[in-house]
Each structure stands twice: as structure tokens, then as C-alpha cells.
Amino acid sequence: MSLRNCGSLCKADIGQTVQVRGWVNRRRDHGGVIFVDLRDRSGLVQVTFSQAIEAAAHSRANELRSEFVIALSGRVIARTPENINPAMATGEIEIEGQELTLLNTARTPPISVADEQEVDEAIRLRYRYLDLRRDKLQKNLILRSNITRRVREYLYEQDFLEIETPLLTRSTPEGARDYLVPSRVKPGRFYALPQSPQLFKQLLMVAGYEKYFQIAKCFRDEDLRADRQPEFTQIDIEQSFADEKAIMTLVNGLLARILPLIGKTYPAQVPEISYADALNFYGSDAPDLRFDLRLIDISEIAAQSELKDFREVVDRGGIVKAINVKKADGRLSRRELDAYKDFVGKFGAKGLAWITIRENELNSPIAKFFTQAQLDAIIQKTGGEVGDILLFVADTRKVVHDALGRLRCLIARDLQLYTPQEFKFCWVVRFPLFEQNAEGKLTSVHHPFTKPLDDKFDEHTLAAAYDIVLNGVELGGGSLRIYRAEEQQKVFAALGIGAEEAREKFGFLLEAFQYGAPPHGGVALGLDRLVMLLSGAESIRDVIAFPKTKSAECLLTEAPSVVALEQLQELGLKSSEPA
Secondary structure: OEEOOHHHOOHHHOOOEEEEEEEEEEEEEOOOEEEEEEEEOOEEEEEEEEOOOOHHHHHHHOOOOOOOEEEEEEEEEEOOHHHOOOOOOOOOEEEEEEEEEEEEOOOOOOOOOOOOOOOOHHHHHHOHHHHOOOHHHHHHHHHHHHHHHHHHHHHHHOOOEEOOOOOOEOOOOOOOEOOEEEOOOOOOOEEEOOOOOHHHHHHHHHOOOOEEEEEEEEEOEOOOEOOEOOEEEEEEEEEEOOOHHHHHHHHHHHHHHHHHHHOOOOOOOOOEEEHHHHHHHHOOOOOOOOOOOOOEEOHHHHOOOOOHHHHHHHHOOOEEEEEEEOOOEOOEOHHHHHHHHHHHHOOOOOOOEEEEEEOOEEEOOOHHHOOHHHHHHHHHHHOOOOOOEEEEEEEOHHHHHHHHHHHHHHHHHHOOOOOOOOOOEEEEEOOEOEEEOOOOOEEEOOOOOEOEOOOOOOOOOEEOEEEEEEOOEEEEEEEEEOOOHHHHHHHHHHOOOOHHHHHHHHHHHHHHHHHOOOOEEEEEEEHHHHHHHHHOOOOHHHHOOOOOOOOOOEOOOOEOOOOOHHHHHHHOOOOOOOO
16 A cells, blocks of 8 residues: 555556545535545545445544545545546546545635635735645745756756855845844844845855856845735856856756746747837837837927927927827727826826827827828828827827836737737847936946946946846846956946945955956846746735735734844844834
8 A cells, every 4th residue: 555645646546555645625425425525735636435335434534624634545446437527637536435534623714725716815815824725826836846946957957056145244235225134243233134146146256156056035125016025036147257148048048948847938039129129119128029019209200290299399308109009990999098098197198199090081189280291101100001090109208118118018918919828038138337316316227236338437338238028027137247346446436436435335345356356247037027927927926935915014924023122122222113
């Protein structure tokens, strides 16, 4: 008699006596026969307890309820043809129960494990250990585990070393707020939890470990959303003596190893799009290529029109762009167009103009402000045909790209211009090194350790940086790194980080660069996002075992929590909350 997993049993086991253990998924009493669907991580198997065959086991099975934990033994038998269940992997067989042991009872759960019914997320997170029993989440976490295993196997094959870096480190500016940890032995001083292992992995390159990787925990104290958590996991990679192509080829190979886990094939050729073209054509540095709907610049034509709103925008240095929604006449109503106008307003656009191309006429409130030649030019430039609807936004470059970039994705979803199962990857390359913030100061687009492609060190400087994008979501990004102290100091200076501040915060890195630092680069892929996209989950909370809420709370453990006054006093801290 062998111990087996529930989901592993099949026709080849017919006639064998087996032992199985697990949770009661469902129980059905048909009088003389009680049917139990038994569940473990591997799947379900049906067990029958017949009063005529084994009266004692049948009697004990009468006491079973959902989520009771049991162990049993019995003979594997074939189901009759009319009772075969094709929806179950074990649907051709069942176990004829002979012995039954009740290992533990269970209260009626607040979440139905057997049925994938909608449950309020607060309840799911409060009883996460029950939610995790459900089939969908189990499949997600099993996929996550399998992806992580493939990552390790692939990188070991490529001669990478897995090296852990510290979780207690010093605070460094990386674009988000740090989680701080007070030091008991150094009162008034704080560790920071790492936003990434960036500096340590560069130091590992200096130390001569030419190929490093880590499945790294990272922490950022920032506002949350569907694809963001205060603690997250990234596949962190760094390599010495590598150029951009080498890093991108490595990632392509890694994804090619992962995709078969979900029955997909990674494309042999992945398009590369410059950052400038991604913004110009798609309004986003993470373009969704499953559909076209490109942004088309008509600023030159708009500047000659009588439409004051368009003309004044161009005169102020702004732009006018359009998207052509093919064959949308009759599919998009006036009410939907008005809703799209409200939608783009969320991103700063002051309006949304439209032209519907019909046989022998243009239906539009703005057509009267253009000459026929100008209208012909717009239609020609946008590739307009009968049945198309042209949508326009006029504003600053940023507002136009934000508004139309998001609108194209919304329209594609509303009109079902792609299938959700379709995967389109691309690399976005040649990012700017800097961008200006609201105060007009330069900030890093990625981080201050990214290698510039020229020595101008201004807002026009490009970076040796690259992002891998899937279906409009950034899976990860990386860059070649600065590895000479003098170049790093120039970048710090451009960012307003003076020599004294640079020595205080990054002196250890600058010093390390003076001891023979090799050229190096790397990449970090968001493991949570990757699993979310590959599993089809709507949120990364569905691919993390114990996630936080949107307000960074753990409803299961009630963290963050108040700590004892004595703990605060040990750390030299005072609480702003009343005792």
C-alpha cells in the first residue's frame, strides 16, 4: 500500500490499494453511499464510502464536513462510463474507501474553498490561509515557484552565482521613500531596508564576481496600486564586461525558458523601440503592441486652422495629436465619446475633439474650422477611411502623450482589439539620463548610477538603459553602470549632489571605483509582475502568499501594530500616538 497525492492517481493505478491525506472539499450523502471529494495541493480525487462494502468507514464518513482534515486508505477503481468526470484530472477513477481517520475538524469557513465565488478582498486577506486553499491562488503560487526554479536553473547554466546582499543598509536616494529601522546599539541612527540591491551588486562586480544574481526582496514606502506592494521581489542580475546586447540577450533567453510553463513560446525576434519613438507613437515608455492605434502628430496642420484652441496650443509650444480608431463609426456612440472626453481630463487634457469619416461627409463639431485642403491633409496623414473616427488632443507634449496613450489602451479594451491571451514583448531603449522635476531640477530617470551615452550631462543626454515590456507593462529594466569615479561625480553634480554629500552617502562606492572596477551592467525583473501577467491575475496580490492592502496593512496579522513602550524606549523613540 503506497502513500499517494490526490491529484496523481490515474487509470494505471486501478486495482491498487493506496493511502491519501487531505481536506474534504465536498461531501455528498446518497444514502447507502457517501461521496467525498478529497483535496490536497496536487488536486482532487473522489472517494466513495459504501455502507454495503465497509460499514464502519461509511459511518465515520457521515460525520465529515467541508475542510475537515482526514487520512484514508482504499482501493482505486474505475468509474462507470456514465460517471466519468472530464473536468477532473482524476475523473476516470475513484477510491473505494476502506479505512478513514479523522485528523482534525474545521469550523464553517467564511470563504468557500470549493467554489471560486466572489469574496470581498478584505475577507480574503483577513482569512488568507483559507483563501490560499482555493484552486486559483494555489495555481498562481505553484506557477511562481516553478518560475523561480527556472530562473535559478537558467542562470546557473549561464555561470552566474547566487549571492545574498544585506537587508539592513544605509538610506540612499533611489526615487522612493525608504523604510527605516532604528538602531538600538547606535541611538539616533537608522538602517534602511533596500529599495534594490543596486550598490551592493555593483560592489560585487568590483570584487571580481563577474556574474551575480539574486531573488531579492526590496522595500519601497510609496503609494500602492494593483501592481505595487511595499515589499516586492525582483530577479536581480549583474554582469561584468557586458554590453547592452549581452544583457538583453540574457533576458531573452531567460524569458524563453519561462514562457513554456504556461504553454507560450517567446518570440525569436523582440522589437526594439527607442524611448522617443515609444512616447511619440504610443504615448508611453511601456507601449502595448497588441494593437496599433498610433499617435499621429498633426500640429503643423492644426497651426494653420481657424480652431483657436488648436492654434494657440501650437503657438505656445504644445502639440496636437490624433488617433485613428478604424471602423469605429457605429461602434462608438456619442455618449461613449463624451465618456472618453471625461477620461482624458483625468490626465490634464482640456478636451477631446473628434471627426467621424462617412461616405461623402465628415461628421464633426470642429470640421468647420478647417479648410477642405486641411481636412484632406488630416485624413491623409492619419490614414482615415470611411467608417473611421479620429480623436484629437491638444496640449503640452506630456499631457497629450499621457491622455492619448491611456485612451488608446482603453479604446482597445472596449472594442476588443486584442485577445487577453496574446503576448507582445518589446525592448524600450535609449532612455534619457535625466528629466526635469516640477522645480526645474534634473532627476534621474532610472537611478544616478546609469551610464550616460555622451558627456553633456544635461536633459538631452541619453542613457545606456533598457526596459523589457509585456503588453504595456514594464517587466523590468536595467542599464550599463558608471564604473569610473570621476564620471560618477559628474552625474552627481548634474543632479545637485555636491562633493561633500556624495562622499557622505556614496563614498564607499566612489572609493571602490578607484581599485579597478570593471565595466558592468545589469537588469532587474519584477517577479510579482511577471507572475501576475503570466497567470492572468488582475493584481499582484493574487500572486503573493501574504500581501498587504492598498493602505499597506496586513489584515491577517494586523500589521503595522503598536509596540510596547519599553521597546520604543530601548530605541530612544517616542510615539506620536496616544498610549
